[in-house]
Amino acid sequence: MVVLMDPMEDPDDILRAHRSREKSYLFDVAFDFTATQEMVYQATTKSLIEGVISGYNATVFAYGPTGCGKTYTMLGTDREPGIYVRTLNDLFCAIEETSDDMEYEVSMSYLEIYNEMIRDLLNPSLGYLELREDSKGVIQVAGITEVSTINAKEIMQLLMKGNKQRTQEPTAANQTSSRSHAILQVTVRQRSRVKNVMQEVRLGRLFMIDLAGSERASQTQNRGQRMKEGAHINRSLLALGNCINALSDKGNNKYINYRDSKLTRLLKDSLGGNSRTVMIAHISPASSAFEESRNTLTYAGRAKNIKTRVKQNLLNVSYHIAQYTSIISDLRSEIQRLKCKIDGRGGRGHGRSPCEQGDIRQIQAEVQLHSSQFEQLEIGQLRGQLISAFQDQMDVRRLLLELENHSMEIQIDTSRHLLTIADWEQEKSRRTLKWQEEQRKESYSKDDSEKDSDTGDDQPDILEPPEVTSARESIATLVGEQKKLRKQKVELEQRCRDLRTQGRRLEEMLPRRIGSQEQREILSLLCRVHELEMENTEMQSHALIRDGALYHRREAMHRLEQHRSLCDEIIQGQRQIIDDYNLSVPHHLEQLYELYQRELEEGNLDRMAIMDRAASRALQESSLPRIPPGPGENTLALDSDQESVKTLGSEPQLVPQKEWQKGILPPLGVGDLESEVNKVFKASPHPRAWQAKSSAVLTPPPIHIHGMVSQEEPPQDSSRINSSPESSENFPEIPVSHKERKEILSGTKSIVVKAARRRSRALGPERHQLLAPMMEPSSLSLHSLSEADDGPPPPLPACKRPPSPMLQHTVSEDNLSSSTGETPSRVARRHGDAPGLWLRGQKKSLGKKREESLEAKKRKRRSRSFEVTGQGLSHPKNHPLRPRPLESTSDYRIPISGNPVPSMRHLSKIALPLAKVRLPPSQTTGPGDPMPLTVPAASRRATCGPHQPQGKDGRFRPN
Ligand SMILES: Nc1ncnc2c1ncn2[C@@H]1O[C@H](COP(=O)(O)OP(=O)(O)OP(=O)(O)O)[C@@H](O)[C@H]1O
Known part of the structure; x- marks a missing residue:
């Protein structure tokens, strides 16, 4: 509240008491002489700044008589800056605070209206400027200088420069009287910093106006130019007052005449339009300025009533x-x-x-x-390459395994054909002997002259059977097949080496390329799986080798047993003749015979057999050594496999490296086989010479099997058992008839081929089961032997020679003749006696004791053999190559059960050469031994009935 008191009022003057001019005015803020520049700024202008930078217009103008401090309020001094400086400072500070999101443009113009003319204070050389109004009704000063800057210091310098250009003249009322209206216009453009095609711009204008002071001519005592300036000032202020009066009159919609002066025209929006306007009215406390103060307060009071409509200036x-x-x-x-x-x-x-x-x-x-x-793609590719390399290696190794399996089958077939040929040679020899015997018998009834005439031809005309010819042809084919296999094997081994080299490169590269520990572990496991697969394949390979070796070994053992039995019989028979006829024997022969007897009694050979069986069992039960694919680089390849695992992972190696190098691939044995085949490939034109050669073979003494003795022979090179010349030369010594041989061989082939096929199948997806069935007890052995035992109870359960009763007689003859390869008469003739003398003239004194002793030993052997047979049932794993039960029993079980089928009839006619062979029990009943599988069952029946000790039927009947 401002109370304006009349200085002329006299309380004692009663006449003028009712004419008092004292008046009170209400304003938003009123300052007294204690107010500072800061207080005035804070109370009047500071609140406008925020609106200006947001696009609102604002006006601050100082109004009042001359010399009342308008310029001081607006401009101030260096020490007390006024509203101009303070407003600009705060304006730039506000812009700075929001400059991260918004972009600002600030421009400033500074002009004065002097004598109703507009002059650019920033560039006074421009002369007087005109006011123009644009299409939107906005008043613009044409050509005014607008300085764009965001630097507050720079704008202050411009302001100072402009003030210096403002017209000031000393008057009687004010030494620094402003003779013009100064208008400082600050325009602020605000826009977002986010670029867009359509952009919104906010435009705020701030007018800060230092009006010239109204003055009275009497007071200013102006003359001339000053009086003229005062007139213009007063006219413009009058126009301003009129506008204020008009705007403040609420109920009067009369026309607002802004055009009366340039000042009102320029402040058109500021006064009654779109602007927040602050009017700072200045009055003087001097009583002499009472009238001016009253007028100022009156205008100010009216201005207070003016209502403006403020809106934000937005530009799209x-x-x-x-x-x-x-x-x-x-x-x-x-x-x-x-x-x-x-x-x-x-x-x-x-x-x-x-x-x-x-x-x-x-x-x-x-x-x-x-x-x-x-x-990831790179690692995946590397892993794929490694897996592919591993799979290729495994494929090649499986092919090698199949190749070896096939090779073994060929070897078995070749052996079978060799046996056929050998049997024929044997049969041929026997027939020749028979024919010669008959020739001799006939010669007794002839004179010497006739005898001499018959000596020209001692060879019968024996035609070779077609199966023997076929066997010779088959052998030729098989040898060619073996050569082919050998060539394929060489190629596969080379392929395996190449793949191994490729895989090794990958294994060396992977650890360098893979940085992830997880990936390294995965690849390490991958290599480990590959290693196990390799190990598995090689175990299969080794099992295959062992199967083949055991098969050949048993076969050779069987032959040797037969041969040994033959020799045993010969020795016993000859000894019997010697004893019966009290023949004189050279001393060294007698010593040898005693040694022979001693070994029989002491069981040295049995102990050897036990040791051999223990060694064989240890071989079977021990862990299988690994088999590298071949010497040289193949071994290196396997080493590299382990190195790869070492490189990629830290898993310990389960098998030492040396173990990998110990094994060998199963030999194809082509060379040995060929050398063997070459001897029998063609029919021998001189069976006698062949026989003489076979007789030179060192035949071991009979091996008496006791207890746990197996049929396996002492350790030897298994790969040479079947293919060595010695073994082939043993074939003719096996006195089996051609027909019997054929039956046996057909059974042998059936079993062996089926077993080989099963192995081949096991090499496929179920190759892991390859070894498992071999470790299972064979039902074949159980059935074959148990059913054999279920037959007619044999008086001698362990008889090795069981020809059927109905065939016993013929068998006996064949037995004698074929067991030695000579007829009994021939044997007797060697000692200078007639053929029948050695049968008829047996003495029972000395020979009987020896015979009883031998018989006791035989019984002992039979008994133990029976025990061994029973134990063999519970230990079938001694026959790793035995055929599978279902396949094998189909051919051989039925005859044994006592209901002979036609095929069994042939079997029952098996000649005694096999029947009289002293076969070890486990061999005769072992399912893995095809030939002894059937023969003992039949021979047991044959011997159960009519078998008698030697001499009863006038014939020698060896065991
Ligand atoms: N509040 C104040 N404190 C100190 N000095 C002041 C104040 N107000 C005004 N003055 C002084 O009074 C003198 C006149 O002031 P000023 O020039 O501002 O008056 P004016 O209203 O602008 O006059 P004119 O209309 O003639 O220009 C100056 O010398 C100024 O310094």
Whole structure:
């Protein structure tokens, strides 16, 4: 509240008491002489700044008589700056605070209205400027200088410069009287920093006006120019007052005449339009300025009633195409900069161009994703290559295994054919002997002259059977097949070496390429799996080798047993003759015979057999050594497998490296086989010579099997058992008839081929089961033997020679003749006696004791053999190559059960050469031994009934 008191009022003057001019005025704020510049600024102007930078117009003007401090309030001094400086300072501070999100443009113009003329204070040389109004009704000063800056210090310098240009003249009322209206216009443009085609711009204008003071001519005592200036000042202020009066009159909608002066025209919006306006009225406390003060307060009071409509100045800017070009150029520059930054960081900007994205974060994420995908793809490729290399190696090794399996089958077939040929040679020899015997018998009834005439031809005309010829042809084919297999094996081994080299390169490369521990562990496990697969394959290979070796070994053992039994019988028979006829024997022969007897009694051979069986069992039960694919590089390949595991992982090796190198691939044995085949490939034209050669073979003494003795012979090179010349030369010594041989061989082939096929199948997807069935007890052995035992109870259960009763007689003859390869008469003739003498003239004194002794030993052997047979049932694993039960029993079980089928009839006619062979029990009943499998069952029946000790039927009947 401002109370204006009349200085002329006299309380004692009653006449003028009712004419008092004292008046009170209400304003928003009133300052007294204690108010500072800061207080005035804070109370009047500071609140306008926020609106201005947000797009609102504002006006601050100082109104009042001359010399009342308007200029002081607005401009101030250096020490006490006024509203101009303080407002600008705060304005720039506010802009600075929001400059991160918003972009500002600040421009300033400074002019004065002097004598109703507009002059640019920033560039006074421009002369007087005109006021113009645009299409929107906004008043503009044409050509005014607008300085754009955001630097407060710079704008202050401009302000000082402009003030110096303002017209000030000393008057009687004010030494620094302003003779013009000074108007400082600050325009603020605000826009968002986010670029867009359509952009909003906020435009705020702030007018800070230092009006010239109204003056009275009497008071200012102006004359001339000063009086003229005062007149213009007063006229413009009058126009302003009129506008204020008009605007403040609420109920009067009369016309607002802004055009009376340039000042009102310029302040049109500030007074009654779109502006927040502050009027600072200045009055003087001097009583002499009572009238001016009253008028000022009256105008100010009226101005207080003026209502304005404030609105935000918003401009929607749509850019021109040139601006679009500029924007695009800016964007490209930004993209290029980001691209260079990415390239400089990792140089991984391959593939899709990041410029297509435009967003640095998206580009970075994409680049990272591509990098990760590339790394995963690379690892995946390497892993795939390694797996492929492993699989190729395994495929080649399986092929090798199949090749070896096939080779073994060929060997078995070849052996079978060799046996057929040998049997024929044996049969041929026997027939020749028979024929010669008959010739001799006939010669007794002839004279010497006739005898001499018959000596020309001692060879019968014996035709070779077709199966023997076929066997010779088959052998030729099999030898060719073996050569082919050998060639394929060499190629496969080379292929295996190449694959191993390739795999080794991958194994060396992978640890360097893979940085992830997880990936390394995966690959390590992969290599480990490969190693186990290799191990499995090699175990199968070794099992195959062992199967083949055991088969040949048993076969050879069987032959040797037969041969030994033959020799035993010969020795016993000859000894019997010697004893019966009290023949004189050279001393060294007698010593040898005693040694022979001693070994029989002491069981040395049995002990050897036990040791051999223990060694064989240890061989079977021990862990199988690994078999490298071959010497040289193949061994290296396997080593490399382990090295790969060592490289990729830290798992310990289960098998020492040396073990890998110990094994060998199963030999194809072509060389040995060929050498063997060459001897019998063609029919021998001289069976006698062949027999003489066979007789030179060192035949071991009979081996008496006791207890746990197995049929296996002492350790020897199994690979040579079947293919060695010695073994082949033993074949003719086996006195089996041709027909019997054929039956046996057909059974042998059936079993062996089926077993080989099963092995081949096991090498496929179920190759892991290859070894398992071999370790299972064979039902074949159980059935064959148990059913054999279920037959007619044999008086001598362990008889090795069981010809059927109905065939016993013929068998006996064959037995005698074939067991030695000579007829009994021939044997007797060697000692100078007639053929029948050695049968009829047996003496029972000395020979009987010896015979009883031998018989007791035989019984003992039979008994133990029976025990062994029973134990053999529970230990079938001694026959790793035995045929599978279902396949084998189909051919051989039925005859044994007592219901002979036609095939059994043939079997029952098996000649005694086999029947009289002293076969070890486990061999005769073992399912893995095809030939003894059937023969003992039949021979047991044959001997159960009519078998008698020697001499009863006038014939020698060896065991
Ligand atoms: N509040 C104040 N404190 C100190 N000095 C002041 C104050 N107000 C005004 N003055 C002084 O009074 C004198 C006149 O003031 P000023 O020039 O500002 O008056 P004016 O109203 O602008 O006059 P004019 O209308 O003639 O220009 C100046 O010398 C100024 O320094």
